[in-house]
Amino acid sequence: xxxxxxxxIGSGADGAEQAEAVGRLLAERGVTVVTGGRDEVxxxxxRGAKSAGGTTIGILPDETRDGVxxxxxxxVVTGVGHARNLAVVASGDAVIAVGGAWGTLSxxxxxxxxGRPVVVLEPGWAIEGEGVERxxxxxxSVELAxxxxxxxxxxxxx
Amino acid sequence: xxxxxxxxIGSGADGAEQAEAVGRLLAERGVTVVTGGRDEVxxxxxRGAKSAGGTTIGILPDETRDGVxxxxxxxVVTGVGHARNLAVVASGDAVIAVGGAWGTLSxxxxxxxxGRPVVVLEPGWAIEGEGVERxxxxxxSVELAxxxxxxxxxxxxx
Amino acid sequence: xxxxxxxxIGSGADGAEQAEAVGRLLAERGVTVVTGGRDEVxxxxxRGAKSAGGTTIGILPDETRDGVxxxxxxxVVTGVGHARNLAVVASGDAVIAVGGAWGTLSxxxxxxxxGRPVVVLEPGWAIEGEGVERxxxxxxSVELAxxxxxxxxxxxxx
Amino acid sequence: xxxxxxxxIGSGADGAEQAEAVGRLLAERGVTVVTGGRDEVxxxxxRGAKSAGGTTIGILPDETRDGVxxxxxxxVVTGVGHARNLAVVASGDAVIAVGGAWGTLSxxxxxxxxGRPVVVLEPGWAIEGEGVERxxxxxxSVELAxxxxxxxxxxxxx
Numbered sequence: 001x002x003x004x005x006x007x008x009i010g011s012g013a014d015g016a017e018q019a020e021a022v023g024r025l026l027a028e029r030g031v032t033v034v035t036g037g038r039d040e041v042x043x044x045x046x047r048g049a050k051s052a053g054g055t056t057i058g059i060l061p062d063e064t065r066d067g068v069x070x071x072x073x074x075x076v077v078t079g080v081g082h083a084r085n086l087a088v089v090a091s092g093d094a095v096i097a098v099g100g101a102w103g104t105l106s107x108x109x110x111x112x113x114x115g116r117p118v119v120v121l122e123p124g125w126a127i128e129g130e131g132v133e134r135x136x137x138x139x140x141s142v143e144l145a146x147x148x149x150x151x152x153x154x155x156x157x158x
Numbered sequence: 159x160x161x162x163x164x165x166x167i168g169s170g171a172d173g174a175e176q177a178e179a180v181g182r183l184l185a186e187r188g189v190t191v192v193t194g195g196r197d198e199v200x201x202x203x204x205r206g207a208k209s210a211g212g213t214t215i216g217i218l219p220d221e222t223r224d225g226v227x228x229x230x231x232x233x234v235v236t237g238v239g240h241a242r243n244l245a246v247v248a249s250g251d252a253v254i255a256v257g258g259a260w261g262t263l264s265x266x267x268x269x270x271x272x273g274r275p276v277v278v279l280e281p282g283w284a285i286e287g288e289g290v291e292r293x294x295x296x297x298x299s300v301e302l303a304x305x306x307x308x309x310x311x312x313x314x315x316x
Numbered sequence: 317x318x319x320x321x322x323x324x325i326g327s328g329a330d331g332a333e334q335a336e337a338v339g340r341l342l343a344e345r346g347v348t349v350v351t352g353g354r355d356e357v358x359x360x361x362x363r364g365a366k367s368a369g370g371t372t373i374g375i376l377p378d379e380t381r382d383g384v385x386x387x388x389x390x391x392v393v394t395g396v397g398h399a400r401n402l403a404v405v406a407s408g409d410a411v412i413a414v415g416g417a418w419g420t421l422s423x424x425x426x427x428x429x430x431g432r433p434v435v436v437l438e439p440g441w442a443i444e445g446e447g448v449e450r451x452x453x454x455x456x457s458v459e460l461a462x463x464x465x466x467x468x469x470x471x472x473x474x
Numbered sequence: 475x476x477x478x479x480x481x482x483i484g485s486g487a488d489g490a491e492q493a494e495a496v497g498r499l500l501a502e503r504g505v506t507v508v509t510g511g512r513d514e515v516x517x518x519x520x521r522g523a524k525s526a527g528g529t530t531i532g533i534l535p536d537e538t539r540d541g542v543x544x545x546x547x548x549x550v551v552t553g554v555g556h557a558r559n560l561a562v563v564a565s566g567d568a569v570i571a572v573g574g575a576w577g578t579l580s581x582x583x584x585x586x587x588x589g590r591p592v593v594v595l596e597p598g599w600a601i602e603g604e605g606v607e608r609x610x611x612x613x614x615s616v617e618l619a620x621x622x623x624x625x626x627x628x629x630x631x632x
Binding site for chain 4: 074
């Protein structure tokens with residue numbers, strides 16, 4: 001069934017440092033990092049993962065590889081525009097949100113529609129609801145995401 | 159280019175009365191009501207529109223018409239699951255949100271990604287940001303949505 | 317459940333005359349014409365439908381109404397690029413193909429994946445398979461499509 | 475920008491032996507094998523790639539990993555149903571078709587809409603058109619696909 005995968009979502013230059021740490025920590029735990037494949041938070045998360053020898057998947061909105069960042073190992077070109085947001089979060093066992101604008105909020109919401117646990121790294125979208133947790137550091141976000149991912153899988157197996 | 163269209167989004171039984179009023183008021187203004195085509199808020203908005211002789215479009219997630227409510231005139235079967243949320247809001251010149259859970263939040267966010275103005279009818283998702291306004295009655299929500307839709311179109315024409 | 321809907325697909329200037337006749341004949345039978353909403357065959361089918369007082373739905377690939385032809389009554393903006401081809405054929409009780417290139421072939425195939433009957437108007441894609449019939453005139457294509465649509469619905473009801 | 479990727483499409487048990495050889499040959503050339511992630515041809519191609527130490531990506535139609543075959547390294551869950559066919563072919567620098575029914579035909583056509591070269595392994599869909607070549611052996615299909623992929627990339631760079 002493949003390895004554990006966590007989606008790291010977000011945008012904006014401000015979250016880059018946090019996202020890089022998240023990517024690195026996930027890679028150190030042997031978890032594949034899934035992102036939207038582009039710049040800023042997405043690039044930083046992938047760069048962090050590669051710095052620790054990890055594996056990265058980038059899921060792009062357009063019909064070509066144009067705009068993919070250089071730290072993506074495996075490129076998925078969806079051709080469905082912003083509907084690729086659904087694929088990004090659906091491909092994660094859990095989702096970590098770093099910063100972000102409307103696109104990120106759509107991903108948080110779509111993740112919850114599909115039952116994927118979401119961890120929002122502070123600061124970030126002030127969204128409350130079942131299945132959405134907050135973390136104050138990259139370390140905490142990764143711990144929480146992996147714990148919630150295991151719980152989600154265990155519940156499904158029962 | 160077709161008539162003015164407003165998307166009415168939401169879920170939950172609580173918003174049905176509001177949604178029916180919104181649908182009726184839009185129809186009285188000659189505006190086509192676009193929804194996700196299913197039950198609760200979606201059905202109420204369409205029922206309201208038909209009670210005033212209006213026109214309704216339902217944009218469904220599955221691969222058949224199954225589950226469409228009886229007040230839908232024109233059925234669009236997308237086959238793309240929750241990615242149909244993107245089509246619902248993209249097809250509105252503006253969006254009115256009534257109640258709703260995660261799916262509705264994803265639609266509010268996707269509407270803003272695409273630049274569509276959003277009016278949240280009180281109570282509802284407590285989301286703030288550029289292009290999202292709040293209304294305290296169905297009448298106010300419809301007035302605001304139509305005004306914002308015109309402004310959005312005017313800005314685009316310049 | 318709304319009215320009967322038939323999707324008219326195709327591209328290229330050569331099929332315009334045929335497509336216009338198909339659109340007109342469908343409208344005369346009270347059937348709503350669904351198309352991809354753009355130019356050539358899509359515009360001709362919608363123009364034919366409107367010339368007979370019919371109703372038209374255009375399902376667009378982009379994130380705005382840009383490029384929609386003037387004979388579309390109800391505009392669905394999907395934002396999912398060529399994945400809108402799936403929505404076009406899924407929204408028809410049957411599909412009539414007039415001329416066309418690769419996009420049209422993808423629609424014929426997707427229609428069959430979903431179990432929608434397809435009528436190819438001569439000349440056109442030389443595709444054979446269960447559920448694909450050929451017609452030598454617009455009149456024959458409309459008769460066949462409506463018959464196959466009824467049969468498909470009857471089989472489903474059993 | 476990641477490694478070379480080729481999409482192997484098809485369905486049906488008959489093509490399994492061919493698909494396994496195609497997957498193996500691609501892996502031996504260092505090319506990542508992209509498939510729809512499910513059974514028959516898709517599973518055989520992935521199995522072949524893994525037998526040669528290669529890398530595999532599976533792009534699934536549903537909202538969970540259910541049904542993914544055991545030879546998939548990286549799982550993309552799209553949630554968009556048959557619209558995932560677009561992502562499968564868009565993610566390949568070239569496409570090799572082995573056997574297949576309507577879904578495979580839709581993928582061949584969508585590949586050509588996007589300008590991806592297609593190689594049909596004999597027997598298979600009898601489709602002719604610019605950018606579609608035929609091969610009589612797995613070896614020939616892989617040689618052709620890699621040559622066409624390079625040409626497509628070179629043309630784009632000019």
